[in-house]
Amino acid sequence: MNTPSGTTARLAGFAAVAVAVFAVALLVGRAIGPVDEPEAEPVHDTHGERISLEPAPAAEEIPGGLMTSQNGYTLALTENRADAGSAVPVRFAIIGPDGAPVTSYDVQHDKQLHLIAVRRDFSGFQHVHPTLAEGVWGVDLALTPGTWRLFADFKATDGPALTLGTDLEVRGGYQPVPPAEESRTATVGGYQVTLDGDLAAGADAKLTLRVSKDGEPVTDLQPYLGAYGHLVALRSGDLAYLHVHPDGEPGDGTTQPGPDVVFHTSVPSAGTYHLYLDFQHDGVVRTAAFTVTAGDAAGGTAEGTAGGSGHGEKHGEGSEHGH
Numbered sequence: 152m153n154t155p156s157g158t159t160a161r162l163a164g165f166a167a168v169a170v171a172v173f174a175v176a177l178l179v180g181r182a183i184g185p186v187d188e189p190e191a192e193p194v195h196d197t198h199g200e201r202i203s204l205e206p207a208p209a210a211e212e213i214p215g216g217l218m219t220s221q222n223g224y225t226l227a228l229t230e231n232r233a234d235a236g237s238a239v240p241v242r243f244a245i246i247g248p249d250g251a252p253v254t255s256y257d258v259q260h261d262k263q264l265h266l267i268a269v270r271r272d273f274s275g276f277q278h279v280h281p282t283l284a285e286g287v288w289g290v291d292l293a294l295t296p297g298t299w300r301l302f303a304d305f306k307a308t309d310g311p312a313l314t315l316g317t318d319l320e321v322r323g324g325y326q327p328v329p330p331a332e333e334s335r336t337a338t339v340g341g342y343q344v345t346l347d348g349d350l351a352a353g354a355d356a357k358l359t360l361r362v363s364k365d366g367e368p369v370t371d372l373q374p375y376l377g378a379y380g381h382l383v384a385l386r387s388g389d390l391a392y393l394h395v396h397p398d399g400e401p402g403d404g405t406t407q408p409g410p411d412v413v414f415h416t417s418v419p420s421a422g423t424y425h426l427y428l429d430f431q432h433d434g435v436v437r438t439a440a441f442t443v444t445a446g447d448a449a450g451g452t453a454e455g456t457a458g459g460s461g462h463g464e465k466h467g468e469g470s471e472h473g474h
């Protein structure tokens with residue numbers, strides 16, 4: 152099967168890939184930065200060869216969470232297998248460029264490290280803040296059987312802001328849930344949250360999340376980790392991770408504590424995204440979940456969204472967790 156010419160073709164293919172990877176590395180090196188900081192405008196090369204109607208190379212917008220190791224830092228679970236349960240201890244370390252667990256972190260959004268855990272079929276989501284003891288982070292997670300993706304969002308002192316991802320296999324009878332339908336209304340703990348706005352690949356999108364309770368707009372949201380809301384977007388398929396913070400900050404004189412929380416974000420490609428909004432009210436942090444489809448860069452809507460918004464019968468799942 153491996154004829155010499157086939158081998159040559161394959162080698163040529165590898166060379167092309169190597170060049171592409173190198174280009175990606177360059178682009179990432181330039182574009183890298185905290186994914187969660189709202190940028191005034193998306194990073195776009197304005198050199199002549201890129202001013203065209205062709206879609207820009209995807210490499211420009213490589214999101215976080217896809218890699219276990221990056222820039223010399225590695226997310227290492229103490230054990231990558233776990234039992235199911237409502238409070239399963241999970242421990243991990245961030246191994247630094249020197250091969251030792253990182254013990255010094257910069258605080259970002261009130262915490263040294265943010266851990267997001269999501270089952271790969273999107274049937275579970277947790278955003279928690281582990282505690283650090285001698286380089287080892289520990290936290291209890293509520294885990295159901297299946298494969299969970301864990302995202303560690305952190306900045307080691309003197310290191311870059313990173314989001315690393317790794318898988319945790321949870322034992323037991325795994326029942327994958329059906330793919331979520333488009334859903335722009337979430338009900339959680341007596342609250343209803345609606346999502347307005349459309350995602351488009353490579354283009355800035357304004358998303359407005361409105362929180363109400365018993366039919367009344369909630370106008371006294373509480374700051375949670377320095378904002379009235381935190382939005383995590385995960386791409387269907389590979390769980391590429393985007394962490395978005397809203398426009399304005401509590402106490403800045405203009406930002407209202409609800410009912411609307413406004414986000415600006417740009418997703419890297421067309422397709423389905425799962426969005427999770429953390430918000431705090433009456434001392435409890437709740438998570439509202441949505442599923443939306445991003446259109447292509449030209450502003451069109453990807454196929455499969457003919458049902459339109461608000462059509463899905465299946466409302467976003469929600470969760471409550473105290474902090």
Ligand SMILES: [Cu+2]
Binds near residue numbers: 262264265278280376
């Ligand atoms: Cu966090």
